[in-house]
Amino acid sequence: MKRIFCIIIGLMAAVAAFGQSFLESIYLMPDKGLEAVYAKGETIKIYADADKETPALVKVYRNGQFEGVSEITLQAGRTEVFSGSYDEAAALMVRLANPQDQNDSTTVGAIVAPEEFLPGFDEPADFRDFWKKQLKTLRKQRMKVKLTPVEVPGEDAEKYVCYDLEINCLDFRPVRGYLAMPRKAKRRSLPIAIYAHSAGKLTSPYTRATVKKAVSLAKSGNGAIGLDINAHGMLNGQDEAYYAAMEEELHGYSGRTVTDHESFYFRGMFLRLVRALDYLCTRKEWDRKHVLVTGGSQGGAQSAALAGLDPRVTTVVVDVPAMWDSGGILKGRTSCWTKPLERDGIDSPAATIMPYYDACNFMRYFKGDLVVNVGLIDLTCPPASVWSVYNVCPARTKVIHPCAWKGHSGKYSVPTKEERNRIRKIMNKYIDDAIDAYLR
Numbered sequence: 001m002k003r004i005f006c007i008i009i010g011l012m013a014a015v016a017a018f019g020q021s022f023l024e025s026i027y028l029m030p031d032k033g034l035e036a037v038y039a040k041g042e043t044i045k046i047y048a049d050a051d052k053e054t055p056a057l058v059k060v061y062r063n064g065q066f067e068g069v070s071e072i073t074l075q076a077g078r079t080e081v082f083s084g085s086y087d088e089a090a091a092l093m094v095r096l097a098n099p100q101d102q103n104d105s106t107t108v109g110a111i112v113a114p115e116e117f118l119p120g121f122d123e124p125a126d127f128r129d130f131w132k133k134q135l136k137t138l139r140k141q142r143m144k145v146k147l148t149p150v151e152v153p154g155e156d157a158e159k160y161v162c163y164d165l166e167i168n169c170l171d172f173r174p175v176r177g178y179l180a181m182p183r184k185a186k187r188r189s190l191p192i193a194i195y196a197h198s199a200g201k202l203t204s205p206y207t208r209a210t211v212k213k214a215v216s217l218a219k220s221g222n223g224a225i226g227l228d229i230n231a232h233g234m235l236n237g238q239d240e241a242y243y244a245a246m247e248e249e250l251h252g253y254s255g256r257t258v259t260d261h262e263s264f265y266f267r268g269m270f271l272r273l274v275r276a277l278d279y280l281c282t283r284k285e286w287d288r289k290h291v292l293v294t295g296g297s298q299g300g301a302q303s304a305a306l307a308g309l310d311p312r313v314t315t316v317v318v319d320v321p322a323m324w325d326s327g328g329i330l331k332g333r334t335s336c337w338t339k340p341l342e343r344d345g346i347d348s349p350a351a352t353i354m355p356y357y358d359a360c361n362f363m364r365y366f367k368g369d370l371v372v373n374v375g376l377i378d379l380t381c382p383p384a385s386v387w388s389v390y391n392v393c394p395a396r397t398k399v400i401h402p403c404a405w406k407g408h409s410g411k412y413s414v415p416t417k418e419e420r421n422r423i424r425k426i427m428n429k430y431i432d433d434a435i436d437a438y439l440r
Contacts, residue, residue, distance in 0.1 A: 021104050022096055026050050026074070027415050028081070028108035029404070034426070036110040036376060036404040038085075044110050046082035046094045050074040057102065058082060061093040064334030064382055071099065089116040091333070091384040093377055107413045108404050109376025109383065117388040119360035120327025120335065124352075127361050130261065131309055137170065138271050144168045145279055150178070150211055150237075159183055160218050162211050164236050165227070167279055171268040173233025175276045178214035181285060182223040191290030191439050192280050193217040193224040196273065196302035197231045198295065198409075199254060199322070199337075202247040209236055221439025224292075225285055229276055231269055231298060254298075254338045258350035266323075266357050270305040277310055290314050292438050294431070297322045297337070297381060297408065301359060304389070308362025315438040316366060316395075319373040319431055320408055324359040325385035327351075336385040363393040370398035371434040373427055375406030377413055401430045 030036040031045040038044050048056075054074040058081050060067040072081060074096075082094045090112040098104035124130070148164040151157065161183050167175040181190060195217055200207045209228040217226025230236070234246055253265050261267075273293075280286065292315040293303040300321020307313040328335035329342055340350040355361055363370075370393055374386045383402065390400050405413045405423060412420045 022056070022098055023104075023106045023413060024415055026054070026056075026096055026106050027419075028094065028096060028106055028413070030108060030110045032110070034404060034423070035402050036108075037114060037402060038110060038112045040087055040089075040113045041085050042112070043083060043085045044092065044112070045080060046108060046110070048074050048079050048081045048096060050076060050079065052076050055099050056081075057097040057099050059095040059097060059105075061095070062086075063091050063332065063384055064379070065332075086112045089113040089384070091376070091382060106415075107377045107407075110404060111376055111383055111387070111402060114383070114387040114402075115391060117384045117391060118331070119325045119358070119385075119388045119392060120330035121325075121355040121358050121360055123361045123364060124355050127356060130356055134262075134267065134271060135274060135309065138275060139278070141168065141170060143275070143279060147179070152180070152211060152215055156215055156219075160215050162214055165276075167275055169233070169268070169272050169275045173268060173272070175229065175272045175279075176233050176236060177209040177227055177229035177276070178211050178236060179280075180211070180214035180218040180226045182218060185223065185225075185285040187284050188287050190223055190225045190285045191221065191287055191292060192277070193220055193226045193435065193439055194273070194276065194280075194291075194293045194306070195226070195228045196293065196295035196299035196306075197229070198297035198299050199231075202232070202234065202243045202250065203240065207231070208234065208243070220436050224439050225280055225283060227276060227280060229273065231302065233268070233272060255343060257344055258340050258348070258353050260349075261353050261356055264353060264357060266301070266305075269302060270309070270357075273302055273306040274309055277306065277312065281312060290439065292317065292435065294318065294435055296320055300324065300381075304359035304362045304366075305357075307366040307368070308359075308364070311365075313366070314368040315370075315434075316368065317371045317431055317434045317438070319427075320375050320378055320381045320406070321359065321372065321386060321389075322381050323357065324363075324381065324389040326354045326358045327360075328382065328385045328388070331388075333384050334379070334382050336382060337380045360389045360392060363389050367394055367396055369438060370395040371430065372398075372400040373406075373430055374400060374402050375408060376402050376404050378406065378408045380408040401427065403427055
């Protein structure tokens, strides 16, 4: 007990000595604010607002690669911590770190000439043929659909219906998710809206389809056929032991060595989306015009795959999308998640297999409307990679929303909870408004 007390006293002393963390007390900001997009040769200035004089290390990263470090003293008020320009496309990150604990840090990003980034992978000559074969094999299998009505909670029960959906697919995992729509929908009156899930532990609720999400999609615009699809074909509404067993079975699936085109894990995930859309397009309520797919991170990878494989998709709305330029390392920058070449090597089978699964090659065939959110300090799905795919997409309309303080998984590198919520609301509104607008 005495030892524990001493540890607590020591921690309290440390907090007293160092005060608030850098993230809590220092606001880093580019002179251009939220979007922080610069032209080649334009001077980038990064400032730090601090409450008091504070020693700091300034670390600079370019395209994910460390460029250098310097020591400065922040003044009370505003201090310029970086000034520079680049003559070529560059994704910049500036990090301020506590000299006594470099894990105590805060980061901001900026990007130069992002329109010039290009993906690391070229399109394989047989890319379309490979996927036509997969789709032909999928569609040879007779579709078996199981719809089980589920309760819609609260006042929404009067206006919306929801079903536990299951459809057989090529591998042992079927399509599973929740399907919702307005209760009295007329024939050919509704667009389709599909939500694809991000990666994460399957023991976490956010990786699972929910009635709430399906109904929220159904309420978008003027009403929609909303599908919240499970990425891994999991059963809906099971006890925690089931999801714990799934987590154990699939642990590390995204980091498994890539060895074969047709045994690659994401093949099944992508084909389940096509299978789901094939079914949704048979619904009498579908308006025969509009299909929107949306998701973040891994959900962005799924969205790109479906958009590239099925010309019925008219709108893609994604947040920090994954697998958008998995070959970035071939261009001298950090690749996007799942980072297969960093893991397996640039001469490994992954180098020839991943181009068939990378968003850069799916999105070359998408000609609808595209909306993308990107984080300029995202190390999982780096902005240069995301932008490279955005650049090769021949979308009818497209817009990208960068955020200087946005990392991955909803993390924002700003000092206060209020400021984090303010910026998060701005970025979320881009996504929500786009979904709502394109479903009208």
